Amino acid sequence: MVIALVFGVLFGVISAIFRNKAIDHIIRTVSISGVSIPSFWFALLLLYVFTSVLGITPGPGRIDARTATPDGGTGLFLLDSLLRGDFQLFGEVAMHLILPGAVLGLFTMGLIARQTRSNLLEVMSMDYIRTARSKGLKESAIIFKHALSNSMIPVITVAGMGFCNLLGGMVLVENIFAWPGIGQYAYLSAVSLDFPAICGVSLLIALIYVVINLVIDILYGVIDPRVRHR
Numbered sequence: 001m002v003i004a005l006v007f008g009v010l011f012g013v014i015s016a017i018f019r020n021k022a023i024d025h026i027i028r029t030v031s032i033s034g035v036s037i038p039s040f041w042f043a044l045l046l047l048y049v050f051t052s053v054l055g056i057t058p059g060p061g062r063i064d065a066r067t068a069t070p071d072g073g074t075g076l077f078l079l080d081s082l083l084r085g086d087f088q089l090f091g092e093v094a095m096h097l098i099l100p101g102a103v104l105g106l107f108t109m110g111l112i113a114r115q116t117r118s119n120l121l122e123v124m125s126m127d128y129i130r131t132a133r134s135k136g137l138k139e140s141a142i143i144f145k146h147a148l149s150n151s152m153i154p155v156i157t158v159a160g161m162g163f164c165n166l167l168g169g170m171v172l173v174e175n176i177f178a179w180p181g182i183g184q185y186a187y188l189s190a191v192s193l194d195f196p197a198i199c200g201v202s203l204l205i206a207l208i209y210v211v212i213n214l215v216i217d218i219l220y221g222v223i224d225p226r227v228r229h230r
Contacts, residue, residue: 001105001108001159001162001163001166002101002105003101003102003105003109004105004106004107004108004109004112004159004162005112005159007105007109007113008108008109008110008111008112008113008116008155008159009112009113009116009155011027011030011031011109011113011116011117012027012112012113012114012115012116012117012120012155013116013117013120013143013148014027015027015028015031015113015116015117016116016117016120016121016124017143019121027113027117028114028117030110030113031109031110031111031113031114032110032114033110034106034107034109034110034113035107035110035111035114037106039103039104039106039107039170039172039173040172040173040176042103042106043099043100043103043172043173043176043177044176046099046102046103047059047060047099047176050099051099057095057096057098057099058092058095058096060176060177060178060179061096061177061178061179062077062093062096062178062179062180063077063089063092063093063096064092067089067092070084070086070089070093071084077089077093078090078093078094078097081093099177100173100174100177100179103173103177104166104170104173107162108158108159108162108163108165108166111158111162112155112158112159112162115154115155115158116151116152116155119151119152119154119155120143120147120148120151122151123147123150123151124143124147128146129142129146129147132146149223152223153220153223156216156219156220156223157216160212160213160215160216161212163212164205164208164209164212170183171183171184171186171187182201182204182205185197185201186198186201189201
C-alpha cells in the first residue's frame with residue numbers, strides 16, 4: 001500500500017500537470033498496464049529480471065534459506081528483527097519484501113493514479129482555481145494546497161478498497177514468492193475442507209472491510225471540512 005499510495009498519487013499529479021504531454025501518455029500506459037497485467041505473470045517477470053538476470057533482489061521466501069528465523073514473538077520478521085536490534089536481518093527481510101510488494105502494489109497504484117489524475121483535472125477547471133491564479137498564486141501552491149486536497153476523497157476510497165483486497169490475499173503471488181499469507185491460508189483451508197478456518201478467514205476479512213470503511217469515513221472529515229459540518 002505504501003508503494004501504491006506514494007507512486008499512485010505522484011504519477012496521478014504529474015499526469016494531470018502535464019496533460020496530453022508525452023509523460024502523461026507514459027504514465028497512463030503504466031497505469032492501464034498495472035490494472036491489466038496478470039499479477040502472477042508480472043511476479044514471474046520481476047523474479048526473472050531482478051533475481052535471475054540482474055541478481056539485485058533475493059529469491060522467494062521471507063528470509064534467506066541459511067538465515068535463522070527471528071524469534072521475537074510477533075511472527076512479523078521486520079518487527080522481530082527490530083526488537084532484537086538486528087539491523088542486518090532487518091535489511092535482509094526488507095529486500096525480500098520489495099518484489100512481492102511491487103507486484104501487489106501495481107494494481108492498486110494504477111487505480112489510484114488514474115483516479116488522482118481525473119479528479120485533479122476536474123478540480124483544476126473550477127472557478128476557485130481560476131480565482132487563485134488571477135491573484136497571482138504560484139502554480140505549485142495552487143495544485144498542492146488547494147486542488148489536490150479537494151480531489152483526494154475519491155482517491156481515499158479507492159485506496160481503502162485496495163487495502164482490503166490486499167489483506168484478502170492473492171494466492172498466486174503468495175505461492176510464487178513462497179509467502180504464507182492470508183490468501184494462501186484460505187486456499188489451503190478450502191482444499192482441506194477446514195470449515196472453522198474458512199469461517200475464521202471470512203470473519204477476519206469482513207472485519208477488515210468494516211474497519212477500513214470506518215477509517216475512510218473519518219478521513220473524509222479530516223480532509224474536507226464540509227463533511228464535518230453536515
